[in-house]
Amino acid sequence: MKNTSSNIEMDHILNQLKNIRKVDAPDYLYTQVIARIKATKKRRIPLAWTSVAAILFIGLLITEIKIIKNWSHNNRTEVLEELVPSANNFLYK
Amino acid sequence: MTLEQLYKEYKNLVFNLALSYTQNVEDAEEITQDVFLSVYDNLNNFKQEAEVKTWIYRIAINKSLDCLKARHRKKRWGIFNAMRLDDDDTQLHLPNFNHPGILMENQEALQRIFSGINQLPENQKTAIVLLKIEEMSNKEAAPIMKLTPKALESLFYRAKQNLQKILSQSEGL
Numbered sequence: 243m244k245n246t247s248s249n250i251e252m253d254h255i256l257n258q259l260k261n262i263r264k265v266d267a268p269d270y271l272y273t274q275v276i277a278r279i280k281a282t283k284k285r286r287i288p289l290a291w292t293s294v295a296a297i298l299f300i301g302l303l304i305t306e307i308k309i310i311k312n313w314s315h316n317n318r319t320e321v322l323e324e325l326v327p328s329a330n331n332f333l334y335k
Numbered sequence: 336m337t338l339e340q341l342y343k344e345y346k347n348l349v350f351n352l353a354l355s356y357t358q359n360v361e362d363a364e365e366i367t368q369d370v371f372l373s374v375y376d377n378l379n380n381f382k383q384e385a386e387v388k389t390w391i392y393r394i395a396i397n398k399s400l401d402c403l404k405a406r407h408r409k410k411r412w413g414i415f416n417a418m419r420l421d422d423d424d425t426q427l428h429l430p431n432f433n434h435p436g437i438l439m440e441n442q443e444a445l446q447r448i449f450s451g452i453n454q455l456p457e458n459q460k461t462a463i464v465l466l467k468i469e470e471m472s473n474k475e476a477a478p479i480m481k482l483t484p485k486a487l488e489s490l491f492y493r494a495k496q497n498l499q500k501i502l503s504q505s506e507g508l
Contacts, residue, residue, distance in 0.1 A: 259467045263436040267350035
């Protein structure tokens with residue numbers, strides 16, 4: 243019984259929300275929306291620029307890998323040359 | 336449909352919905368702009384699976400809830416506000432209350448109800464906004480919330496119970 247009466251009371255409270263009148267959105271909002279769209283477009287980097295940057299980055303990465311590979315190969319040969327004595331008669335001279 | 340056409344048709348719907356969530360003109364204006372910016376960005380991706388109105392309603396609800404979250408975070412991290420956070424949460428007082436659709440004579444009563452609604456979980460809040468302020472039927476509101484009418488009915492029932500608890504607690508203070 244108490245539950246029913248409190249439910250009715252709650253409905254009465256919530257029905258007060260129907261007293262809220264609808265208002266019109268201000269006219270200047272559309273101009274602001276358009277301005278924000280234009281600002282966002284300006285800020286966005288064109289796809290062509292992004293592609294060029296990506297290609298340059300990949301090219302740089304490939305060059306770096308090649309340089310590192312060459313360097314490590316040369317380095318390994320030098321180390322081997324140091325470890326394995328060369329077959330010459332230098333000591334007996 | 337172009338952005339301008341959509342704006343003309345739905346600007347008041349979005350603005351009033353945002354006002355229902357925030358009860359603040361400046362926030363509602365910001366949300367309205369965000370909604371139509373999002374509409375513009377996703378206009379090409381919009382598939383006619385849902386009605387345009389339902390789609391715009393969903394965007395407006397999400398943007399409004401985002402705004403409330405941001406406002407809550409701001410309040411939470413404000414150094415000076417932190418000390419009186421507990422008071423603000425229990426007191427039914429809205430410092431930014433500025434709703435042009437509420438008449439002076441209803442202001443106090445509605446401010447009290449909104450303070451209670453603002454403490455409800457997001458989906459319960461949305462159920463009350465759509466069913467009581469937007470005056471939609473369960474059948475109309477359910478697809479917007481991606482629920483069945485039956486599920487929305489029980490969600491609304493829980494919202495009413497929780498709101499009653501909040502309001503009676505505030506009266507006891």
